[in-house]
Amino acid sequence: MLVNQGWQEGNARWRSKILTRKLSYHNPIVGWNTQIPKPHNIPFRFRKVWISHKSLKDVVEASWNEPLYDVPIRKVVKKLKRLKQKLKSWSFEVFGNHAQHLKQLEEEMVQILKDQEN
Structure with a gap:
């Protein structure tokens, strides 16, 4: 080389x-x-906290039951892709910005540690 x-x-x-x-x-x-x-298509991550929310099942059912016309295998792929987008939007509405919340908690932790040192 x-x-x-x-x-x-x-x-x-x-x-x-x-x-x-x-x-x-x-x-x-x-x-x-x-x-x-950083990739443009970041992998989808299912969050455990979603299971505890009462409206998760409704979001999944509503998305899955929306009509879609295509051959069966593409139907499944398209439904999963649509569900992914719906879950992302729903999660943001219900739980807020996960990254921002984590950053805020880290800042609070740093402040607590500083307060304990004094």
């Missing part, structure tokens, strides 16, 4: 590893960027 100084400066988070030779006189090199950008 040959690179110049300009490439190294522009790719400071690039790492590589030389692998063992197998089929030729050359060693393969694998490289990767250590700073991976």
Whole structure:
């Protein structure tokens, strides 16, 4: 692998590893960027707290029972995708912004620890 100084400066988070030779006189090199950008399609996470809320079943039933016309296998995929969006919206309405709430709790914890030190 040959690179110049300009490439190294522009790719400071690039790492590589030389692998063992197998089929030729050359060693393969694998490289990767250590700073991976956040994906646009973040995986769906079901939150345990949702189970305790009385309206969860109604949200799921309403979404699943909405009519959808397609071949059966695509129907399932489309219904799951639709349900995912409905659950995200419902969760935000019922429980609020999870990340913001967590940040607020962390700030309160830091303040409690500071108060105990004094």
